[in-house]
Amino acid sequence: MVYDLIVIGGGPAGIMGAAAAGGKGLQVLLVEKNSELGRKLSITGGGRCNLTNIGSMDIFQNNIVTNSKFLYSSLTSFSNLKLIEIINEYGVKTKIEEDSRVFPASDKSSDIVNALLRYLHTSSVEVLLSEKVEHVLVRANSVHGVMLRGGRQIKGKNVLIATGGLSYGHTGSTGDGLMMAQKLGHTVVQPRPGLVPLVTVEEWPGRLQGLTLEAVKVRAIVGGRAEAEQTGDVLFTHFGVSGPAILNISSCIHAFELPVSLCMDLLPFLSIDELEKRLQENFKRNQGKLLKNALGEYISQRMAPVILERSELSTDLQVDRVTRREREKLARTMKNLIVNIVGPRPLKEAIVTRGGIDVKEINPSTLESKLIDGLYFAGEVMDVDALTGGYNLQVAFSTGYLSGISAACRLRRS
Ligand SMILES: Cc1cc2nc3c(=O)[nH]c(=O)nc-3n(C[C@H](O)[C@H](O)[C@H](O)COP(=O)(O)OP(=O)(O)OC[C@H]3O[C@@H](n4cnc5c(N)ncnc54)[C@H](O)[C@@H]3O)c2cc1C
Structure with a gap:
């Protein structure tokens, strides 16, 4: 048996890629090393799943931190509205909250996972659970399948790597796809934490542990220069600072090697x-x-x-x-409460991974590798990341969809 497409990783990117390709009539196998699909998806948005944002393309471009231009084709070929339409079609109502964030009306991420499972089923995708892919098999610069842990080989004309990044490793995102791609000659931009709490030099935030201040304007000063600004809630923790404004600003800081401090305006509405x-x-x-x-x-x-x-x-x-x-x-x-930053909390505690497979080696219109024919990438395994607000999941869904459709087009051409 030779599959038209083998998808590695059953997160939002892999599920969408598999279902989109299956919907086009391809014989698709989705391999997931966990015993269930969408483990990380089920913990997103505090268990409520902020699946996308209803904002315009301009808003998306402004909220994508890394390689927003590269993602343009993905986001136009599968938009936020298209995602909501599919989720609604598979029986789940959605609602829009503050800052145009979209959630399931039930506030249950499990409803989104179940809608996607129904989509996979309708698209006749074969799912293999509790099996880990070790290698992508390549001959004469073209993929021809994958090898599972234990040595079993499965043949496929196309392979999609959608294994996620390195954060929250217990959900299965342990960087396997980065190693597979590196072995095949792809460059990996150094993975580092994004949307992550920050450790402070000062101990006073620890005394305020659990306290959230609303609508704080936070400026990041890096190497003596103002680098970024975010307004939102700030949460004090035993090690420093967290909360939406801090998570977002952490992704805008380019170098923690330089001295970093945060200047917090607790009353930004007053001069x-x-x-x-x-x-x-x-x-x-x-x-x-x-x-x-x-x-x-x-x-x-x-x-x-x-x-x-x-x-x-x-x-x-x-x-x-x-x-x-x-x-x-x-x-x-x-108006200028300063904290000095030791650095970010570790990658395993980050909401997203910054870095990943270098997008210069991926065709943005198809998400096919420029190095290996029939090899595709989708989701957080690539060097793409965005701020909070549903943008990261939309990126995973959009890139998943485009890669699945592109694999179908490649087969039609051959
Ligand atoms: C706590 C938390 C909350 C979040 N909340 C939100 C939110 O509300 N909104 C938002 O937009 N984003 C949110 N995110 C970010 C979002 O979850 C990720 O960006 C998204 O899940 C990335 O999707 P993915 O499919 O690329 O990767 P993942 O979701 O990481 O899925 C990758 C899958 O591949 C599997 N896999 C890995 N290696 C192998 C292998 N060798 N063989 C087989 N399978 C393999 C893994 O087990 C995993 O299931 C949140 C993240 C976290 C950690």
Whole structure:
């Protein structure tokens, strides 16, 4: 038996690639090393699966951090609307939330996995679970199958590598596809963590563990230069900082080898002058009160001692004793709270892997390797990554779809 297409990896990219090719009449085998498909998919979005974003192509391009141009053909050949249509067609209603994020109406990622399983079934894809692919077999620069752990060979005219990156390895994304591609001559851009919490030099974030501040404007200063800005929630943890604004900014920092600090504006909707004026009014109203309690009007009560400490003011200070200089200093600290960064948390804790197979060696219109005929790539195994908001899953689905359809076109041509 020779399959038209063998897909390695049953995540969103592999499932979509297999179903799209199966839908075109190809005989497709999907091989997954876990005992079930879509293990990572089922934990996405905190178990709710933010499957895509309803934003325009421009918004997608702005939110894709690495190789957005390369992804243009994939995103146009299989758009966010097409994905939603398929998910709806296979029985799952979707809803749109803040920032145009799309979720299943049930808030259950398992519904998305089940819709995709139905799509695979309708497309007559054969699924092989609990089998790990070790090698892609190549002869005369053209793929002719795969070898499983244990040595069994399966023949195929096309092979799609959709094995994901290296983050959350317990879900099966352990970098196997990177090694397979490297053996075949492909270049791998150094994998590194993306959308990842950051470890701080300062210990005070640890004292605030569990506290989330909403709508903080965070600027990353790298090697003394402002490199990126993100606004969103910031969560303090035992090692430093996390939350959507931090995860996003972590993906915009190019070199952690240079000194990195974050400057957090806790009240971005007020200018420094407005804040100072408000503090002055507030202090008049709260004569006799402790400063740390009066500050509760602007920042969380847990945060107040840290702001006082960073402003070199005593926690016992009463508002009527605060000098103009001290008030200015307080306002400056709340608008420019600095943390110095040791580095990101490890890759295994990152939401996505940055780096991967160099896209210069992949045809963006087909996702076929430029080095080996009949070899395709899709999803996070490639050097592509995006910010939070459903963009990463859409990239996986879109590249999966395009590679599956391209394999069908290649067979028709031959
Ligand atoms: C906690 C968490 C939450 C996330 N939430 C979101 C979200 O809400 N929205 C969003 O857009 N993105 C989210 N992401 C990112 C998103 O999940 C990934 O970008 C996406 O899953 C990548 O899809 P993929 O198919 O390329 O790879 P994966 O999902 O990693 O799938 C790869 C599959 O290949 C299999 N495999 C690997 N090697 C082999 C082998 N040798 N043989 C056979 N099978 C193999 C693996 O077992 C795995 O099942 C989240 C990620 C994490 C970790």
